[in-house]
Amino acid sequence: MARQERGIRSRRLILEAAAHVFDERGYDAASTNEILARADLTRGALYHHFPSKEAIATALIEAHGQALVVPHQEVVLQAVIDLTLGFARQLQHDPILRASVRLAVEQSSFAPPTNTPYQQSITAIEDLLRRASQQGELLPGTNLPEVAQTIVGSFTGLQVMSQIYSDRQDLPERVSALWRLILPGLASPGILPRLRTTAPPPADDSRQDG
Amino acid sequence: MARQERGIRSRRLILEAAAHVFDERGYDAASTNEILARADLTRGALYHHFPSKEAIATALIEAHGQALVVPHQEVVLQAVIDLTLGFARQLQHDPILRASVRLAVEQSSFAPPTNTPYQQSITAIEDLLRRASQQGELLPGTNLPEVAQTIVGSFTGLQVMSQIYSDRQDLPERVSALWRLILPGLASPGILPRLRTTAPPPADDSRQDG
Known part of the structure; x- marks a missing residue:
């Protein structure tokens, strides 16, 4: 898998994991730790795509x-x-x-x-x-x-x-x-x-x- | 003020204080401590009227x-x-x-x-x-x-x-x-x-x- 494809895939993984966590807990109670655990990715991979929890939420809203x-x-x-x-x-x-x-x-x-x-x-x-x-x-x-x-x-x-x-x-x-x-x-x-x-x-x- | 009147008044105080706290924070983030502080009542007074945070929310829904x-x-x-x-x-x-x-x-x-x-x-x-x-x-x-x-x-x-x-x-x-x-x-x-x-x-x- 080329680097770009991996990037798109991990971004999508983060969004799907975050979607489940936000949908279950709402924004305030959701933690990036839980999102990471669910996506099975490192914190580095998360921050590569999204600087903050707010940035993930904004990307979801854009969907x-x-x-x-x-x-x-x-x-x-x-x-x-x-x-x-x-x-x-x-x-x-x-x-x-x-x-x-x-x-x-x-x-x-x-x-x-x-x-x-x-x-x-x-x-x-x-x-x-x-x-x-x-x-x-x-x-x-x-x-x-x-x-x-x-x-x-x-x-x-x-x-x-x-x-x-x-x-x-x-x-x-x-x-x-x-x-x-x-x-x-x-x-x-x-x-x-x-x-x-x-x-x-x-x-x-x-x-x-x- | 007769005892019954005081009771009605303190129940109303609790509901109004809880309403403000729930409206600002949502159910999960609201705490009975904050409701008590806002209503300026003791925990005993609160439990006299409502056994739990859930009971307060139920009373608000009935409103x-x-x-x-x-x-x-x-x-x-x-x-x-x-x-x-x-x-x-x-x-x-x-x-x-x-x-x-x-x-x-x-x-x-x-x-x-x-x-x-x-x-x-x-x-x-x-x-x-x-x-x-x-x-x-x-x-x-x-x-x-x-x-x-x-x-x-x-x-x-x-x-x-x-x-x-x-x-x-x-x-x-x-x-x-x-x-x-x-x-x-x-x-x-x-x-x-x-x-x-x-x-x-x-x-x-x-x-x-x-």
């Missing part, structure tokens, strides 16, 4: 943005719906994303810049809504920034509640329910019956490797 | 339910809107309610029974929606449990986001935005134009003493 995969859809509003459903599915399984959300939701001595990770999601959704609006998919007069903020805020709470009630197993269902409730006040009447509020079944040949 | 004040409104759906707006205002100022929400949202070694505090809010709103439906205020076919869960979940996330962006100063505005978005998919067309999505100005003679 949030990378998880925002915009699916291609002819109807742009469908892409917004599928973006949230895809994010919900990833939250069920991806330890890095789960930790990133816990870091974003909880108050701790780690203060992520306010523009991440909420702002990343808000901007991504607002851009899509603008395209949807230009294609005539939205009701006239829709306040795009307000709707984008409301969708991201509501999603945040649904995932908190879903975690408590079902360890996020019912999250996609809760996100579908949100869309059923808000679409009549958002989508133009011509588009409304064409929208699907549940996830499409995954294609057999699709692979979700990172 | 959630007491904050759900249903305003009287001829249009029941207006009462639901006003309930959420009133709760948003209280969250801006009431330390006990703020702590209760932090305990409910964050993962910690304190695990509140899953039926509180979300279930209290869901039940209160679902009951109101049922009355609203009986009065013909809702669109036919509205799934009452699903809508109640979606409103409570969305509110939860809006308050998390509002806390991060503005220390909850913009929370009532965010709750109004949620209602503007969901009402067209919830209220019957005859009721929709009669609904107010912002809080009425507080009456001069109203007092909110607990």
Whole structure:
């Protein structure tokens, strides 16, 4: 394995180990010792990649943005719906994303810049809504920034509640329910019956490797 | 001051002191020593009221339910809107309610029974929606449990986001935005134009003493 590959691999190991520890303990109670033990790496290897616990948390928060995969859809509003459903599915399984959300939701001595990770999601959704609006998919007069903020805020709470009630197993269902409730006040009447509020079944040949 | 009054007063002192400490530090990092120092009471006085830190947290969570004040409104759906707006205002100022929400949202070694505090809010709103439906205020076919869960979940996330962006100063505005978005998919067309999505100005003679 070349030196660069080893570097990428050990960085990923640290992030995954840290994600588990942050997800279990929260930021303040997590220790770099525990992260090292879990990753089975030396302190030198850790500091080579991250100067501090805060730097690891910041890298995890950045993973949030990378998880925002915009699916291609002819109807742009469908892409917004599928973006949230895809994010919900990833939250069920991806330890890095789960930790990133816990870091974003909880108050701790780690203060992520306010523009991440909420702002990343808000901007991504607002851009899509603008395209949807230009294609005539939205009701006239829709306040795009307000709707984008409301969708991201509501999603945040649904995932908190879903975690408590079902360890996020019912999250996609809760996100579908949100869309059923808000679409009549958002989508133009011509588009409304064409929208699907549940996830499409995954294609057999699709692979979700990172 | 009679003995009973003193008891009520010291219980309230403990809850307020604990609320501040939990709100600042979260459950796990909060210590009963710090709560005692803040309340200026002895350990004996504390244990007279609460056998453990967990018992204090449970009492704070119960305060959630007491904050759900249903305003009287001829249009029941207006009462639901006003309930959420009133709760948003209280969250801006009431330390006990703020702590209760932090305990409910964050993962910690304190695990509140899953039926509180979300279930209290869901039940209160679902009951109101049922009355609203009986009065013909809702669109036919509205799934009452699903809508109640979606409103409570969305509110939860809006308050998390509002806390991060503005220390909850913009929370009532965010709750109004949620209602503007969901009402067209919830209220019957005859009721929709009669609904107010912002809080009425507080009456001069109203007092909110607990």
